[in-house]
Amino acid sequence: MPEILVLVDHTDGAVHKPTLELLTLARRLGEPSAVFLGPGADSATEVLGRYGAHKVYVVDAPEVGEHLVTPAVDALTQLAGRTGAAALLLPSGPDGKETAARVALRLGSGLITDAVDVVPGPDGPVTEQSVFAATYQVTAHVTRGVPVITVKPNATAPEPAPVTPLVEKQDVAFGPASAAVRVLARTPRERGDRPELTEADIVVSGGRGVNGDFTVIERVADALGAAVGASRAAVDSGWYPHRHQVGQTGAQVSPQLYLAAGISGAIQHRAGMQTSKTIVVVNKDADAPLFELADHGVVGDLFEVLPQLVEEIRRRRS
Amino acid sequence: MKIVVCVKHVPDAAADRTFTEDGSTDRASVDSLLSELDEYAIEQALRIAEADGADTEISYLTVGPDDARDALRKALAMGGDSAIHVSDEGIEGSDAFGTSLVLARAIERHGFDLVLCGMASTDGAMGVVPAMLAERLGVPAVTHVEGLTVDDGTVSGRREGDGATVSVQGTLPAVVSVTDRSGDARYPSFKGIMAAKRKPVETLDLADLGVDPAQVGRSGARSAVDTTARRPPRTKGEIVVDDGAGGAGLAAFLTARKFI
Numbered sequence: 001m002p003e004i005l006v007l008v009d010h011t012d013g014a015v016h017k018p019t020l021e022l023l024t025l026a027r028r029l030g031e032p033s034a035v036f037l038g039p040g041a042d043s044a045t046e047v048l049g050r051y052g053a054h055k056v057y058v059v060d061a062p063e064v065g066e067h068l069v070t071p072a073v074d075a076l077t078q079l080a081g082r083t084g085a086a087a088l089l090l091p092s093g094p095d096g097k098e099t100a101a102r103v104a105l106r107l108g109s110g111l112i113t114d115a116v117d118v119v120p121g122p123d124g125p126v127t128e129q130s131v132f133a134a135t136y137q138v139t140a141h142v143t144r145g146v147p148v149i150t151v152k153p154n155a156t157a158p159e160p161a162p163v164t165p166l167v168e169k170q171d172v173a174f175g176p177a178s179a180a181v182r183v184l185a186r187t188p189r190e191r192g193d194r195p196e197l198t199e200a201d202i203v204v205s206g207g208r209g210v211n212g213d214f215t216v217i218e219r220v221a222d223a224l225g226a227a228v229g230a231s232r233a234a235v236d237s238g239w240y241p242h243r244h245q246v247g248q249t250g251a252q253v254s255p256q257l258y259l260a261a262g263i264s265g266a267i268q269h270r271a272g273m274q275t276s277k278t279i280v281v282v283n284k285d286a287d288a289p290l291f292e293l294a295d296h297g298v299v300g301d302l303f304e305v306l307p308q309l310v311e312e313i314r315r316r317r318s
Numbered sequence: 319m320k321i322v323v324c325v326k327h328v329p330d331a332a333a334d335r336t337f338t339e340d341g342s343t344d345r346a347s348v349d350s351l352l353s354e355l356d357e358y359a360i361e362q363a364l365r366i367a368e369a370d371g372a373d374t375e376i377s378y379l380t381v382g383p384d385d386a387r388d389a390l391r392k393a394l395a396m397g398g399d400s401a402i403h404v405s406d407e408g409i410e411g412s413d414a415f416g417t418s419l420v421l422a423r424a425i426e427r428h429g430f431d432l433v434l435c436g437m438a439s440t441d442g443a444m445g446v447v448p449a450m451l452a453e454r455l456g457v458p459a460v461t462h463v464e465g466l467t468v469d470d471g472t473v474s475g476r477r478e479g480d481g482a483t484v485s486v487q488g489t490l491p492a493v494v495s496v497t498d499r500s501g502d503a504r505y506p507s508f509k510g511i512m513a514a515k516r517k518p519v520e521t522l523d524l525a526d527l528g529v530d531p532a533q534v535g536r537s538g539a540r541s542a543v544d545t546t547a548r549r550p551p552r553t554k555g556e557i558v559v560d561d562g563a564g565g566a567g568l569a570a571f572l573t574a575r576k577f578i
Contacts, residue, residue: 011481068477068486069449069459093480094445094462101446102453105415110540113444126544131443132335137547144540181458181488184474188482202577224577242499243478248331249355249437249498257577267332278575279552280568286559293552296571300560308565313578316569 002030002086003055005079007072007099008048009091011188013040015047017199020158022089022151023051025118027161029125030086033057034165035079037072038064045167052161055168063174068181069095073102075172080107080146082170087125089118092150100150109145116155116254116275125149133248133271153198154254189243197227197244202257203276205229205246206239207269209262209283209302214240216306217261223313229253229273231263247272261302265290282306319374319468319490322425323363323398323434324451325356327382327389328441335441341543342411343441345383352389355436357396357503358496362466363434364397365501375399377428381409381420387519394514395506402428406523408531413541414442416534418450423527425455432473435495437462448495458488464500475500 004026009016019034026032033055034048041058048056057079063071076099080088088103090096092114104111115127124147129138141147174180197203204226206217214228221228230240232247246253248271258276263269265281265288273279274293281294282302291297298305329335333348360378367374376398380386383405390401404424409416425433433455438445445462452459463475463486473494474487506514524531532538558567572578 009480016481068479068484069461073453091480094477095480097444097446098449098459098461101414101444101449104540105418105450105453111414111446112541113446130549132441133331135335135549136337137545137549138341139544140541141544142541178489179452179456179458181460181486184485184487186482186484224572248440248443257572257575274552275549278577280571282564282568286557291557292554294557295552295555296568297555297557298560298564298568299557300564304562305560305564305568308563309568310565312566312569313572316573316578 003083004030004032005076005083005085005088006032006034006053007076007088007090007096008034008036008044009096010036010040010044013043015044017158017196018091018151018153020047020051021153021156022091023048023053024156024159025151026089027052028118029120033083033085035059035076037075041167045165049165050160050162051158052163053165054163056165057168057170059170059172061172061174065186066183067177068183069098069102070175070180072099073106074174075170076103077106078172079170085146087147087149090148090150092152096150100148104145104148107145107148109148110142111148112140112142113150115149115151118149118151118155130275133267134274152252152254194221195225195227197229197246197251198253200227200253201255202226202259203229203246203253203255204259204261205231205263206234206261207231207263208233210234210239212237212239216303219310220259220306223310231269260290261306263290264288265293319366319370319431320429321363321366321374321376321432321434322428322430323356323359323376323378323393324421324447325360325378325380325389325393326353326439327351327380327386328353328439331440337546341546350385350388352392353436353440355438355440355498358498358500359434359436360393360396360398361501361503362496364504366468367397377402379421379424379428380404381417390519391514392506394517395511396504397510400517401519403519403521404523404527405521408524408535411536411539412534413539414444414446414450415540416538418447418454419533420524420527420529421447422451422454423529424522425451427527431491432468433493435493437495437497448493452493455493458492460486460488460492461495462497463494464497466494466496466500
């Protein structure tokens with residue numbers, strides 16, 4: 001079975017859900033090995049094994065925390081060489097994509113970013129991507145070297161396939177500090193009581209129509225067990241933190257249900273949500289373009305429609 | 319200080335973009351313009367120059383066919399000094415590897431202290447060219463940042479990374495990419511538009527840069543598109559006007575879809 005390297009996305013050993021999705025996809029292509037950078041591998045090994053990582057390569061060196069991106073590039077490039085891996089899978093965030101790009105350049109390999117699916121094919125892995133603001137689906141494959149692929153969250157549902165992983169500590173020769181970028185401070189993203197935006201099954205988003213107060217959106221989100229999203233207009237107005245922005249330059253989400261309230265539906269926003277399975281729109285402007293995508297729409301005041309929705313959810317559940 | 323800003327001429331993201339038969343982006347069927355996200359990089363370059371005085375020189379660099387020159391004119395209308403247009407039939411069909419190779423050679427030829435890029439193009443949208451440029455040039459990559467400052471031979475910014483917000487710093491020369499939160503871009507003034515017509519634009523081809531044509535274009539591409547398919551248009555569902563029971567109706571819909 002060919003070895004597939006998966007870069008682990010974690011916070012101090014707490015493995016994030018997209019990594020489990022990568023391991024699940026990697027099993028279609030071969031035998032997954034997890035590449036764990038930084039401290040905390042002990043607490044991650046069990047979950048990595050549960051999702052099918054036969055090996056866990058651990059690189060715990062000070063450079064990993066001190067420098068941006070390049071330590072991961074050094075580690076993955078050298079591990080790819082040592083293991084003869086058949087493919088590398090990374091998460092599709094800024095860190096994962098930049099790491100993948102530089103690894104591919106060093107390996108003389110091809111690169112595919114933002115895959116929403118990966119399946120085995122006659123010439124190596126075949127990827128699916130959503131492009132042009134998610135109006136097109138494209139399938140592609142790498143034609144040179146060891147394929148390096150970044151995968152978006154929610155590309156597949158994580159499926160357990162328990163094994164007891166072999167843990168191997170690996171030494172890596174890091175590049176010169178002069179070409180590195182120093183990390184002066186790091187503030188891990190707070191993982192609050194609500195699901196992560198890109199990982200959630202349900203996302204409830206608010207836009208300009210919310211007019212400053214996201215409490216109404218949060219109440220619907222909590223009633224549905226959903227993550228909270230926001231349009232760029234709402235974020236730019238300072239109503240909600242940027243990490244909740246859905247759209248071309250924010251998070252691109254593909255949940256089972258996307259509920260948009262007070263969002264007109266500019267291309268910038270549609271690019272981040274139109275692959276959602278079910279879309280519900282509440283807007284007082286009947287001409288809002290987002291209604292074109294809606295499976296169900298309510299033309300009305302969100303401050304009346306949403307509280308009634310929350311009340312009705314409670315009634316139906318009691 | 320010598321600043322090179324990389325810009326791209328892209329099909330209008332607001333238009334109905336399509337593919338050609340061979341799976342390339344169709345650039346003929348819709349109007350093209352300067353990629354909106356590049357305007358943030360231009361703005362940062364201009365702010366650095368304004369703070370630095372007369373010692374800063376800003377050049378724009380683009381790779382693309384003849385009409386890519388429009389993107390350079392728009393950039394020059396916002397400010398800056400000169401532009402470089404790399405145009406060669408052999409470049410057509412380049413992926414990020416080919417594009418970054420051509421850009422890197424042109425930047426080396428011109429000389430630089432700082433390369434500024436947008437966070438991604440609005441067409442390919444991979445967001446990997448700045449990282450590839452840094453890798454090829456062997457310099458620090460201060461990428462995906464807002465709150466950019468250049469001070470005493472270093473460049474710093476704040477980056478929303480995969481799981482954390484990080485403050486980062488690199489030494490010059492460096493490659494920097496800025497997000498759409500780095501500061502609103504200015505509009506070209508009438509005076510700027512007129513002045514742009516007199517600013518020099520140098521045109522180069524692959525031979526000028528010593529780039530082997532086999533390394534770029536379709537022959538140098540490292541991946542292949544197998545299929546492109548327009549997503550089936552979403553079927554517009556029932557749109558109801560709230561008559562006082564819109565919320566309850568929505569709950570009924572969500573229950574029918576098993577979300578409640």
